[in-house]
Amino acid sequence: MTHPPVASNPGPKVRVVTLKIDDHDVGARETDSILEIAHANGIRIPALCYLDGLSTWGACRLCMVEIEGVSKPVSACSTTASEGMKITTNSERLKRYRRMILELLFAERNHVCSVCVSNGHCELQDLAAECGMDHVRVPYRNATYNIDSSHDLFRVDHNRCVVCTRCVRVCDEIEGAHTWDVMGRGVNCQVITDLNQPWGDSQSCTSCGKCVQVCPTGALVKKGTAAGEMEKHDDFVPYLAQMRKRQ
Amino acid sequence: MSEAKKITLATAWLDGCSGCHMSFLDLDQRLIELAEKVDVVYSPIVDTKALPDAVDVGILEGAVSTEEDLHKARMFRQRCQFLISLGDCAVSGNVPSMRNMFDLDDVLDRAFVENVQAQPGRPSESLPTLLRTVLPIHHVVQVDLFVQGCPPSADTIWQVLTELMAGNTPDPTQFTRFGA
Ligand code: SF4
Ligand code: SF4
Ligand code: SF4
Numbered sequence: 001m002t003h004p005p006v007a008s009n010p011g012p013k014v015r016v017v018t019l020k021i022d023d024h025d026v027g028a029r030e031t032d033s034i035l036e037i038a039h040a041n042g043i044r045i046p047a048l049c050y051l052d053g054l055s056t057w058g059a060c061r062l063c064m065v066e067i068e069g070v071s072k073p074v075s076a077c078s079t080t081a082s083e084g085m086k087i088t089t090n091s092e093r094l095k096r097y098r099r100m101i102l103e104l105l106f107a108e109r110n111h112v113c114s115v116c117v118s119n120g121h122c123e124l125q126d127l128a129a130e131c132g133m134d135h136v137r138v139p140y141r142n143a144t145y146n147i148d149s150s151h152d153l154f155r156v157d158h159n160r161c162v163v164c165t166r167c168v169r170v171c172d173e174i175e176g177a178h179t180w181d182v183m184g185r186g187v188n189c190q191v192i193t194d195l196n197q198p199w200g201d202s203q204s205c206t207s208c209g210k211c212v213q214v215c216p217t218g219a220l221v222k223k224g225t226a227a228g229e230m231e232k233h234d235d236f237v238p239y240l241a242q243m244r245k246r247q
Numbered sequence: 248m249s250e251a252k253k254i255t256l257a258t259a260w261l262d263g264c265s266g267c268h269m270s271f272l273d274l275d276q277r278l279i280e281l282a283e284k285v286d287v288v289y290s291p292i293v294d295t296k297a298l299p300d301a302v303d304v305g306i307l308e309g310a311v312s313t314e315e316d317l318h319k320a321r322m323f324r325q326r327c328q329f330l331i332s333l334g335d336c337a338v339s340g341n342v343p344s345m346r347n348m349f350d351l352d353d354v355l356d357r358a359f360v361e362n363v364q365a366q367p368g369r370p371s372e373s374l375p376t377l378l379r380t381v382l383p384i385h386h387v388v389q390v391d392l393f394v395q396g397c398p399p400s401a402d403t404i405w406q407v408l409t410e411l412m413a414g415n416t417p418d419p420t421q422f423t424r425f426g427a
């Protein structure tokens with residue numbers, strides 16, 4: 001798996017830079033991403049594919065911010081800081097773009113929150129609320145996606161997947177199994193287990209459940225959960241990532 | 248306050264479970280307060296059989312699933328100055344729209360033929376024609392306010408109505424969400 005160029009492992013001679021995020025003057029290492037700096041300083045930037053402890057993917061674009069003097073918004077998770085940067089995190093334009101992204105995510109697959117196992121504990125749902133996405137203006141695609149229940153413990157429901165690849169990254173980078181990967185392009189892009197074989201037949205899966213815990217939506221769930229029952233905990237990821245680095 | 252100055256309110260129940268109207272009834276004693284300022288001129292919970300020509304506020308529960316729903320949604324848009332989509336079915340299609348993943352003919356056969364022992368067969372009269380695709384209300388007419396929730400709580404409905412009565416436009420995203 002190749003990653004966008006983000007230095008998350010600073011060498012000994014890292015420069016410290018000062019920059020401005022909204023109204024806050026902040027200091028940071030020049031290897032830090034804008035998103036990390038913002039979060040470290042208590043400034044909220046919406047994010048979906050980013051997860052502390054995993055490599056940066058930069059796919060969802062919800063974290064986009066504006067940098068003074070740069071005409072296009074950039075993704076905060078995959079852009080590093082530099083001296084004197086002036087960053088805006090929540091302009092009217094950014095709010096409009098974020099809302100549109102969320103509308104497209106809801107329209108692409110099938111999200112029926114009221115009967116979803118993740119109802120009330122879903123990052124996508126929370127982002128919709130946070131960004132004021134109260135209705136989808138584009139037509140729903142109403143395409144049917146697979147549900148694979150072949151694994152003893154877990155289920156994948158592609159109707160709820162946002163293709164953030166958190167499952168792919170945690171399985172590869174933390175568990176070391178690399179059961180998950182990505183197949184297809186554009187609207188046909190989806191995550192697969194092994195060589196697009198049923199998850200239950202997977203030779204590589206250790207049944208650790210990490211992918212389920214990091215999945216932001218109701219796409220990866222524990223079996224036997226009813227509507228609203230699937231709560232997830234991904235706070236173990238940064239800790240395990242640190243431990244892996246030390247080895 | 249004189250009768251003439253009351254705000255007129257109409258509500259209808261399209262393809263939904265009636266849960267949103269139940270939530271409305273859950274306003275309990277607040278209904279009395281509401282009745283002082285608002286005249287419910289048409290609704291499943293009052294007797295009037297016809298939607299008046301001009302109404303201040305219209306509330307629609309449920310998705311647009313039939314020709315009848317489509318007709319009602321259009322009529323509400325024509326006659327109501329301010330139109331509200333109440334609940335997830337109205338706002339997003341929600342549970343009724345789950346049939347969109349299947350072909351309508353398969354859905355009808357499943358419901359009226361495959362699983363029926365006595366006189367299997369599709370109904371040919373008395374039922375409105377189903378649309379091929381279930382749609383949220385704002386995909387067929389313009390909607391002014393979206394109140395998410397399945398169903399939106401009585402408190403949510405109250406907050407929306409009190410803000411409207413005070414002449415403000417409420418922001419329901421502050422107190423409800425999809426699936427709430
Ligand atoms: S995954 Fe989240 S947004 Fe999608 S239906 Fe489930 S709760 Fe709703
Ligand atoms: S359960 Fe563990 S090993 Fe199996 S796919 Fe998920 S992260 Fe990979
Ligand atoms: S299954 Fe979950 S973690 Fe994996 S790509 Fe889809 S939404 Fe992301």
Ligand code: FES
Pocket residue numbers: 046047048049050057058059060061062063064075076077078
């Ligand atoms: S969080 Fe930055 S692109 Fe997804």
